[in-house]
Amino acid sequence: MKLNRRTLLASGATAATLAVLGVPVRAQDAPLKVGFIYVGPVGDGGWTFQHDQGRLAAQEHFGDAIETIFQESVPEGADAERAITQMVLSGCQLIFTTSFGFMDPTANVAAQFPDVKFEHATGYKTAPNLATYDARFYEGRAVIGTIAGRMTQTNKIGYIGSFPIPEVIQGINSSFIHARKVNPDVEMVVIWAYTWFDPAKEADAAKAMIEQGVDVILQHTDSTAPQAAAQEAGNVFTFGQASDMAAFKPTPRISSIIDNWGPYYIQRIQAALDGTWESQSFWGGIGEGEVLIGEITEAVPAEVKAEAEALAAAIGDKSYHPFTGPLNRQDGTPWLAEGQVATDEELKGLNFYVEGITGEIPA
């Protein structure tokens, strides 16, 4: 588009115009302004809390060289696009949008402001100024799945699913595969809560599982309600999710899978400061420090603890991939041959259970 006074007036005050007129250019020594869009409140103790911990880690690392701002509880949809645009207008040069539902709004705003850098968590749309990042939570699930398989007395472990999306299905498959590996008799009960955070629903799911004889519960939802339900029932073990949930140590919480975004945020902000930032699709796991295994408590026998730690180390140095064949799909058809490893593309679109899991993925 030819930009002169006339076309500017003709296009009115669209964002494209603002991109030319309104966005302040960073002075040489002014701090880099970095924005974060959160889907929940920073006090949720889970997903958003961990992203905010990452922001704080970056702020502490860079000190006066950067300024960070955030907006919490941003609904996914129309409001997100406005919130992101307002961050651009207020001078942010790098913006992290931290929930899947922000994908289209982020892509729309990124298209309007080619000089601003965007990073969208857990999505799949990229552009020259739009990168994506995600964590290989399934690596952590393999470790806690191993502990679960060893710890269960009833040979029934439970998994509270949030939504039937590839990330969660990866987690269910990964924990089941590794529980079975150490305990061939183990069975898995999956309950879909259709929420990321709802203490009442999560407690109901946990109680229903306990009534069915489940004695180890894994969760893909962020509240501590399942931990509380397990504590009440006694003799039921759980794992912290997203954050450490250390308040429930040493039992029922016997370990945890922690989202650790700080290293990634520091690395990317550094790249933006150095002028070396480039669009990419980053998917880090235990090896990159993005997924941490929280303290394994004394309720877990030492040999099980050692086994779990060895597995985490092998995943971390990439000598072992949690999805290594031979693996069959739930219906018995072969998926991965002996020694074959699942590709990232396969995992990112994963929509089936592996052999041995009962029940259907709702669709």
Added chain:
Amino acid sequence: MIILEKRPNPSRAWALATPVLAVLATMIVGGLLFAMLGKDPVLTIRTIFWDPLFGPFGSYTRPQLLIKAGPLILIATGLSFGFRAGIWNIGAEGQYILGALTGAAAGLALYPSESRLIFPLMVAAGALGGMAWALIPALLKVRFGTNEILVSLMLVYVATNLLAYAALGPLQNPEGMGFPGSRNLSQWPSSANLELLTGTGLHWGVVAAGVAVVGAYVLLARHAFGFAVRLAGQAPRAAAFAGVSPSRLVLACMAISGGLAGLAGVFEVTGPAGQIGIDFGVGYGFTAIIVAFLGRLHPLGILLAGLLMALTYIGGEMAQTQLGLPGAAVQLFQGMLLFFLLAMDVLTQFRLRWKGASPVIVATAKPVEGAR
């Protein structure tokens, strides 16, 4: 003990002044709250109420006000009929969601064909979907005497689950990598509800809100239906004698409010929101209840109240990003607005009296319109 005594002649001037006073009281108490949070109260209030209109990025935020206010005004206008007649549709949020679902489904059934008729079809489907959802509590009330407050509210939760089902099932984007959510309707030319004039924020939903306000004004002031609505609210027995059928009134009021909420849903899903997602319902249906009462259940009042509410949303977001105000403080601030309005309503209709201070016979406090 304090007793509420009904004023024989509530002041009309006070009734008109209370919305303004409620806004002022909210500013004062909200300012105190912000001061306690360590923020400059004047700057914060200024950021919320002034900057979205006349701040440095006003040319971006002013159109956003219309986008945010459009669905609020549309839904609140529909609700005001029932609220005037004493018919309490609390479930506009569910009707809004159903409108979006049926509208999107009608469009997506024809994807990817291109036709100018698709968008009008979706709008009609959305209005009918919202209307049908509202007629469930209406019919149950008329036929079995159920409470429409409870039934319409409960149906919101049913609608939320239908939304999750649709986003993960029948309406899921087949090219969406298994993630929940439909195709993006604002990126499909046949269904896109884009800005009609660039840079104004004016989309079909905002136009519909304007038409609804004018229509409601005419209907209430000049039409027999408007008379029946007002009469039923003020004097139900007189309305019965005047030949107003309570059942038909319930059905009509619920159908209007559901239809307009459904319209708001379909305009939102084809425009600003763009797609059916699990979190599509962001509470417009509930906020519209505040807007309806803040606007005194009058079409013009609702227009102003909707814009004011949109202002607190957008200004509240600006206060979050620019001043670091917590999101919960902004929500508290908005809640205060309704609280002060209702409190002042009570005081214009009733006076406070200490029990025992006067031997005068105390009228039993009946809930006033607007305070239920």
